[in-house]
Amino acid sequence: MDFTGLSAFPLTPLVDDKLDEAAYVRLIERLRTAGVDSIGALGSTGCYPYFSRNERATALRLATEHSGAVPVIAGIGALRTRDVLWLAEDAQKAGVSALLLAPVSYHTLTEDEVFDLYAAVTRELSVPLCVYDNPGATHFTFSDGLLARIAQLPNIGSIKIPPVSALERIASLRSQIPETVTLGISGDAIAVDGLNAGCGIWYSVMGGLFPEAALTIARAALAGDTAQAREHSAALAPLWDLFRRYGGSLRVIATAAELLGAVAAPCLPAPLRTLTGDARRQVAEVIETLRLA
């Protein structure tokens, strides 16, 4: 697969603290029907590190069985290299088209440790891998130099960069990595700017639940119609505000999915919780105002 366009990251919903297979299949089918360019199964939005190896294999099998022609990118991050290698194998057996790997940490990792992790994993892959730079969750901060070194490894297809300082980094990073490796922007609120600045793909949280709205933005931006793309994105400002107010996109999107009946409540793995009270009412209002559904 090539890492371009809109990559939509669905939740991995629970019911009674177990994988809600029916709801997950509905989320996947919705993304297929909307025509997203790829599906990011078990991304951070899909809470990959909270699930067991078996649960992750089951989710990936469901994703590939119901995604039709849409390629599935599978999150394979784990604390231990051994587990990452097992997860890479499981994901390829499940028929995914690509892998996504973040250097999850408990003890702080060094640059050499992270490089060796990617070297070990990319050594024997039959699908390309996206390097996942998400310091907010992994607590590892990639230098551009380290990303450039990792981008030289075999089977690297893309680098997913976080929104913080993204716009300042893109041109320099772009010049340090092979042309075959795309840069991808995370952080829905600045996706348009990222795509304009040279990112080839948008790794999107909102796209996992609201693929049509995300596609409208992505298609305009990638067609070079910046003004139109900005306008579509600006219209969603109340959603971006909620993301900022409630510690990121996860709880807002999970709450929205519950409110819309796309998933059962509570859909997140405890101790994580969806929003309650006033925050939940604000999510409901924004869904209604923006006619998201």
Next chain:
Amino acid sequence: MDFTGLSAFPLTPLVDDKLDEAAYVRLIERLRTAGVDSIGALGSTGCYPYFSRNERATALRLATEHSGAVPVIAGIGALRTRDVLWLAEDAQKAGVSALLLAPVSYHTLTEDEVFDLYAAVTRELSVPLCVYDNPGATHFTFSDGLLARIAQLPNIGSIKIPPVSALERIASLRSQIPETVTLGISGDAIAVDGLNAGCGIWYSVMGGLFPEAALTIARAALAGDTAQAREHSAALAPLWDLFRRYGGSLRVIATAAELLGAVAAPCLPAPLRTLTGDARRQVAEVIETLRLA
């Protein structure tokens, strides 16, 4: 058990990327022979979140089988509440005397989520639990107010606090928690000051490999012989320097264990690595200079 004195936290060594049962038993037996007051099995030094449920159950069984009369405190932290509950059950079945729980995070946790985690876990325990405040690894920062709320839950026996700002917090925290709950100091370099300031227990990394040296410090401090305790601790300044220089105690102690032949190399779960080159030589020098063995 009461949470007092020296609690020694051993490594959980690997050989060929699997639990090195023989080396682990030797580490546990050494702590028993030295007469530490408790053994912290599968603490951060024991890399608890890097091991599978089965590996953790095996390690705890080995620890309780070889610890003699020394009580074992078992780390049960995991990202998901479901897993923490399973690990609490496994640990109690393995015969441990107490549990140690840190709020491990990937997505940032809220105070309410963390409180609910402790409420769920402490509801049905047959052994006491130590709250583990380690923001450097869990990326959750406890407020004193939250610790005070959690300390009111049933079966809470101790709170393990990190070295940063510890000395400023102890008196205030002490006044907000029940008398039955001890405060414990982490961060070997400031252990004496923590014990002097009102901590009843030292949760020690160096004590897991060098129990005699740690006991000398702990016994003097807890007997009120502050000058003597400080002198013993100051003599280990070169070790504290290494901890500071190499990102904490884990890699230094794991390297020391390898150099001393107490464990095979590499003993840490990849991607974590022990020190190499000049750093490794410095560890060897400090072991020799301080006559640690």
